[in-house]
Amino acid sequence: DAKTTQPTSMDCAEGRAANLPCNHSTISGNEYVYWYRQIHSQGPQYIIHGLKNNETNEMASLIITEDRKSSTLILPHATLRDTAVYYCIVRVMDSNYQLIWGAGTKLIIKP
Amino acid sequence: NAGVTQTPKFRVLKTGQSMTLLCAQDMNHEYMYWYRQDPGMGLRLIHYSVGEGTTAKGEVPDGYNVSRLKKQNFLLGLESAAPSQTSVYFCASRGPKDGYTFGSGTRLTVV
Numbered sequence: 001d002a003k004t005t006q007p008t009s010m011d012c013a014e015g016r017a018a019n020l021p022c023n024h025s026t027i028s029g030n031e032y033v034y035w036y037r038q039i040h041s042q043g044p045q046y047i048i049h050g051l052k053n054n055e056t057n058e059m060a061s062l063i064i065t066e067d068r069k070s071s072t073l074i075l076p077h078a079t080l081r082d083t084a085v086y087y088c089i090v091r092v093m094d095s096n097y098q099l100i101w102g103a104g105t106k107l108i109i110k111p
Numbered sequence: 112n113a114g115v116t117q118t119p120k121f122r123v124l125k126t127g128q129s130m131t132l133l134c135a136q137d138m139n140h141e142y143m144y145w146y147r148q149d150p151g152m153g154l155r156l157i158h159y160s161v162g163e164g165t166t167a168k169g170e171v172p173d174g175y176n177v178s179r180l181k182k183q184n185f186l187l188g189l190e191s192a193a194p195s196q197t198s199v200y201f202c203a204s205r206g207p208k209d210g211y212t213f214g215s216g217t218r219l220t221v222v
Binding site for chain 2: 034036041042043044045046049087098099101102103104
């Protein structure tokens with residue numbers, strides 16, 4: 001599985017867009033990029049995933065570079081409730097896929 | 112539709128005692144997982160199941176056993192608890208190409 005590199009921590013002002021980067025330079029053609037987040041003491045929450053096209057849902061946008069070696073998760077209008085650890089995971093989406101969890105990025109939204 | 116429910120939410124055990132953690136899902140998912148999470152770390156896979164009656168070892172299976180007698184339930188057992196098993200335990204389930212849905216966790220302390 002391709003490895004991912006994320007910053008350990010980031011700050012963002014409330015109401016601003018939070019942009020969380022992820023490097024996955026060894027990603028292969030059939031590997032998807034997944035994003036999850038974990039709010040303190042809770043179970044992780046699925047945010048979004050994509051293969052090569054940019055994706056958007058009600059929670060966030062995922063921007064994947066053309067060479068697929070990096071991606072950015074965008075929370076368009078961050079709120080205090082978005083303070084969490086964000087995990088970027090790369091994995092093949094076959095029927096038996098499993099996710100390998102790294103340490104993630106601690107995002108702190110400041111008032 | 113409750114999603115994934117874990118019981119109990121908290122438990123304190125003495126070294127050598129046994130206990131069973133219950134995970135129940137109502138989404139008709141085939142795949143179920145047990146993870147542990149230690150402070151400041153990502154999730155580590157203990158055991159998983161790809162369907163009723165099946166189980167498989169994950170990254171850190173030693174000291175744990177599991178059973179999947181019914182599709183909706185996945186049980187995690189500790190036969191002889193050790194202080195090293197003090198952790199937060201998360202259960203998750205997913206469909207064939209769905210994101211993971213996690214429970215709210217069980218906080219276990221072994222003294």
